[in-house]
Amino acid sequence: MRHIINLVVENQSGVLARIAGLFSARGFNIESLTVGKPFGDETSNMTLVVRGDDWVIEQVTKQLNKLIDIIHVTDVTENDFVGRELALVKIACPANKRSDASEIANIFRAKVVDISNRSLTLELTGSESKINAFLETLKAFGIKDVARTGPIAMLRDSNVRPD
Amino acid sequence: MTGAQMIVHALQQEGVRALFGFPGGAVIDLFDQLYDAKLPFYLTRHEQGAVHAADGFARASGEVGVCIATSGPGATNLVTGLATAHMDSVPVVAITGQVATHLIGNDAFQEADIVGISRPITKHNYLVRDVDELPRILKSAFYIARTGRPGPVLIDVPKDVQQARTKKEYPSSLDIRSYKPKMNGHLPQIQKAVKAIESHKKIVIFAGGGVVASGASEELRELSKKINAPVTTSLMGLGTFPETDDLALKMLGMHGTEFANYAIQEADLLIAVGVRFDDRVTGKVDKFAPNAKIIHIDIDPTTIRKNVEVFIPMVGDVKRVLREMINLVEPKDQPEWRQQIMDWKRNHPLRYDNSNGRIQPQYVIEQVADLTDHNAIIATEVGQNQMWTAQYFNFKRPRAFLSSGGLGTMGYGFPAAIGAAIACPDQTVIDIAGDGSIQMNIQELATAVTYNIPVKIIILNNQSLGMVRQWQAMFYNRRFSQTCLRKNVSCPPHCDGSGDNCPTYVPNFTKLAEAYGAAGFLVTEPKEVRPTLEKAMNTPGPVIVECRILEEENVYPMVPSGEPLNNMIRGMA
Ligand SMILES: Cc1ncc(C[n+]2csc(CCOP(=O)(O)OP(=O)(O)O)c2C)c(N)n1
Secondary structure, rough: EEEEEEEEOOOOHHHHHHHHHHHHHHOOOOOEEEEEEOOOOOEEEEEEEEOOOOOHHHHHHHHHOOOEEEEEEEHHOOOOOEEEEEEEEEEEHHHHHHHHHHHHHHHOOOEEEEOOEEEEEEEEEEEEEHHHHHHHHHOOOOOOEEEEOOEEEEOOOOOOOOO | HHHHHHHHHHHOOOOOEEEEEEHHEEEEEEEEHHHHOOOOEEOOOOOHHHHHHHHHHHHHOOOEEEEEEEHHHHHHHHHHHHHHHOOOOOEEEEEEOOOOHHHHHOOOOOOOOOHHHHHOOOOOEEEEOOHHHHHHHHHHHHHHHOOOOOOEEEEEEEEHHHHOOOOOOOOOOOOOOOOOOOOOOOOOHHHHHHHHHHHHEEEEEEEEEEEHHHHOOOHHHHHHHHHHOOOOOOOOOOOOOOOOOOOEEEEEOOOOOHHHHHHHHHOOOEEOOOOOOOOOHOHHHOOOOOOEEEEEEOOOOHHHOOOOOOOOEEEEEHHHHHHHHHHHOOOOOOOOHHHHHHHHHHOOOOOOOOOOEEEOHHHHHHHHHHHHOOEEEEEEOHHHHHHHHHHHHOOOOOOOOOOOOOOOOOOOOHHHHHHHHHHHHOOOEEEEEEHHHHHOOOHHHHHHHHOOOEEEEEEOOOEEOOOHHHHHEEEEEEOOOOOOOOOOOOOOOOOOOOOOOOOOOOOOOHHHHHHOEEEEEEEEHHHHHHHHHHHHHHHOHHHHHHHHEEOOOOOOOOOOOOOOOOEEEOOOO
């Protein structure tokens, strides 16, 4: 199964190397890794996506917890969570196709962030499946480039699910 | 205070009794401070010797062992020793010099990224970029090394940081928010374990290095007596339970006793204490203890459910958890099971053939044990010498058997014995060695002689890399590829070991001892073993006793790699 694991870590040099080293030494796979500093310079937040059976995930979380610089490990997939990715997509788009493209953008609530004679760049946030569907739809235009973050995730406190 | 002064100050504050190390350009400022400091310093002849000595000091005393090396090659020479300490959870602090901060990353002279290199073989490590951080880092390093599941911590200190001044004080206490080992067991789990003990009839306790680290031998004994459960130990757990006790099963696993392995395979409840279920212990893991539910107590949550399925996991300090269990459990007996164990012990003892007129290695170990009343501190090298010691010494107490269990480092024993002798000056310290391993750190004879450290080295000389040769003899059709240590240029490329004109063995260990200013004795006849050992014990300073043992003796019993524990090859009748 695919698990999303949130980490709060001390913002020390070498933390990323420790995490990467742990995964390579023990033969676990990281599917994606996102790093940010939402609370100032002292700590960083990381979101890992890891694939594995229960045994692998149990070992991954325990081994991460054991690293001295890691303050907190949460496997958000064990609970209800909101997961979001960000994608930037550049499509081939001559002037006469712009309105088609913006219609699709509207449906997905994507934003146009750059425009040229030949191309259009769109920005979309959403769940992984929404972004997959968006990319699928844009294939008709010809996708020239994609930049895509891995997911970041947060536990839900409510049981309400707007999407 | 300068950074270098702060390091010396920290070592004194931490109560460090001995330092092992080797100087160089990147630590010259630190050594300059050590010149006047009242800290006993032992100059080894190789940095590997320093880190193993620090490790031996730590294992024998329970204190943190400390070693110091310069940048680049000095630091990389520590690698094997750090990995050795890491695998066996030994508290060591290693301080390395590093090139000045402005040169880091430039491939400067004697620069090596030791923090990167040692990351997977230390419990934690630090590169100190700012002298103001040094006090906190030093304090954390000692704290992390000795608490929780102990382990080595490396601190890399650039030369300019050693020279820079700081106004910071050495902290008296410490709070690391991301590091809080869980000491107390979870009461409901302990109660569950106690219930399980009450309802089972073939209970075995399996104790490992965690019992040594936590100082829980007394609790182990109490629990065993209270519920009449036999105790087997891993290599790392040797001595946590007196091996001459009726309830002692001695070591289990690949070269464990038959009775320990039978007991494991028959047990209905296994209480595993401070162990990690290494493959040398379990054999084929899905056939390990097939009839038993497993209670697993360990301070490190990652060891639990790593290799075997566990019925009742308990994370905590084993001393505390065992104490709770003893308090809660009702006394019980398992008379039929005890009888079964007695029968196994009587019918399948450890044994060897003593009839060929040659020195048997097992006999040498028995004589050493008898001569020291099973009370000496015994270090071993790696291979057959290590297994025979584990099998035949009959250890009575913890911290008396020092051996590289996890990494299996040849060359560990002798420097570790030096460290142990410095830690425990009133005890007899002996290194049981193979003729291959001893040559890996033989240069430390100079250390032993110059500091007058009375380590006795007993070389079981089978003139080969015996343990590897044993595998070649048993599983590789006697193709003795590079395991004969007599082989020279005049030998045929292939030799199955039965040559009549074998070259003389190199080196001459007696002369080697003498060259270093130590005493050396050669023993070739069984009847000389005891008197020579006595003579060695009564000779002051370091001594080498070389015993020419039967070359092709193997270690039995043996569970071939990947087989279940009850598939033992017994060797002789
Ligand atoms: C540094 C190192 N290199 C290689 C090995 C592989 N190895 C394990 S046992 C052994 C033979 C050891 O020979 P010796 O020290 O003579 O001991 P014996 O087995 O003969 O008692 C070897 C080469 C090892 N454990 N450590």
